[in-house]
Amino acid sequence: MCPEWTGGGWCPEADSNHRHADFQSNVERPISKACGETIVKPTIEDQSLSADLSNPATFPNVPENWQLLAAKASVVDAACRVFGQKAAKQLWHELGLPLVAGRAAPGSPDLRLLQHVAAFVDARLVADSRVGIAARQLYRAYSNWAVEACAPQLSLTRFGLLMQQTGIRRVAGRTVTYEARFK
Numbered sequence: 001m002c003p004e005w006t007g008g009g010w011c012p013e014a015d016s017n018h019r020h021a022d023f024q025s026n027v028e029r030p031i032s033k034a035c036g037e038t039i040v041k042p043t044i045e046d047q048s049l050s051a052d053l054s055n056p057a058t059f060p061n062v063p064e065n066w067q068l069l070a071a072k073a074s075v076v077d078a079a080c081r082v083f084g085q086k087a088a089k090q091l092w093h094e095l096g097l098p099l100v101a102g103r104a105a106p107g108s109p110d111l112r113l114l115q116h117v118a119a120f121v122d123a124r125l126v127a128d129s130r131v132g133i134a135a136r137q138l139y140r141a142y143s144n145w146a147v148e149a150c151a152p153q154l155s156l157t158r159f160g161l162l163m164q165q166t167g168i169r170r171v172a173g174r175t176v177t178y179e180a181r182f183k
Contacts (some may be wrong), residue, residue, distance in 0.1 A: 072097055116151040117142070117162040123149075125180045127168055131159035135160060135170075140181070 072095045080088035119141050125133075139156050146153055154162070164170060169179040 021022040029177065061131070069097065100132075111165075113152060113154060113158070114162050114165055116149075117154075117159065118166055119149070119151070120145050121163075121166045121168060121180075124183055125168065126183055127179065128181045129169070129179045132171060133180055133182070135176040135178065138178055138180075 007019065015055075076088050076092050076095065076097065078147070079091050124141060124145060136156070139159050142159055143153060145151070160170075171177045171179060
């Protein structure tokens with residue numbers, strides 16, 4: 001029971017100093033500015049089908065020797081399970097199998113978004129190995145800049161993956177930092 005109720009003394013529930021861990025965090029400004037026509041999504045022409053799919057007599061883009069390609073692909077699949085992905089990639093190229101277009105490695109960032117992160121780095125950062133900016137602080141600065149510049153909002157993970165492409169050195173540790181300072 002608080003001494004305040006009993007007639008005096010200090011009471012932690014009634015303390016107006018709010019001695020909690022969140023007193024260190026900055027006040028976040030709400031996103032209020034509407035962005036213009038910044039679109040990263042592919043155009044509708046790139047998303048739509050270009051031909052009728054109702055029972056074509058011949059299948060487009062299917063090579064004549066598809067059985068041979070399927071056999072080679074199954075050998076590569078077995079090699080991947082036995083020897084690993086690196087050996088399977090090498091075998092894929094040695095067997096002359098076609099390159100797979102449009103496939104990005106899992107977890108790789110969308111490089112169309114890199115232009116926005118690079119613009120942020122040019123506008124707000126200077127590489128400096130003597131100073132470190134915490135990754136979350138840098139991400140908050142990007143989010144605020146993105147509102148001003150009508151750039152797309154990114155997740156912290158995607159922002160970190162794209163920052164690796166900008167030339168600003170990432171320093172791993174208990175807290176991830178980047179060797180840079182604000183302009």
